Amino acid sequence: MKRRILILSAPATLALILFYACGSSQSASTIDPNAVVTATYSSISSHILQNGCVGCHGGSGGYSFDSYSNTMKAVAAGSPSSSLLYRSISSGSMPQSGTHPSSAQIQVISDWITAGAQNN
Numbered sequence: 001m002k003r004r005i006l007i008l009s010a011p012a013t014l015a016l017i018l019f020y021a022c023g024s025s026q027s028a029s030t031i032d033p034n035a036v037v038t039a040t041y042s043s044i045s046s047h048i049l050q051n052g053c054v055g056c057h058g059g060s061g062g063y064s065f066d067s068y069s070n071t072m073k074a075v076a077a078g079s080p081s082s083s084l085l086y087r088s089i090s091s092g093s094m095p096q097s098g099t100h101p102s103s104a105q106i107q108v109i110s111d112w113i114t115a116g117a118q119n120n
Helices: 002-022 041-052 068-074 084-090 103-114
Strands: none
Touching: 041 068, 041 103, 068 084, 084 103
């Protein structure tokens, strides 16, 4: 009986560890909502994606924002409303913990996507 409980609780324990690791303050709490971000990938990446997204979305399963090519999997160039990145940040659902980008920073992401989401 004890062995069966251990087998059943191992997946639950792993799920809890992953949930709390993704929600930890190490990922999203370092976004500076006062940072001036320009409508370029390099500025958005260094001020928002690297500080608020890559902690959880940095290459392991799901969406990853650790590179331009990976970021583009969640971006529909020319259409912020069709872009998962923009919709998740503008709705407030991401990042799940820590500081969210300011409304001005979210607008810059929208502007970058509208302009074609170039790797600049």
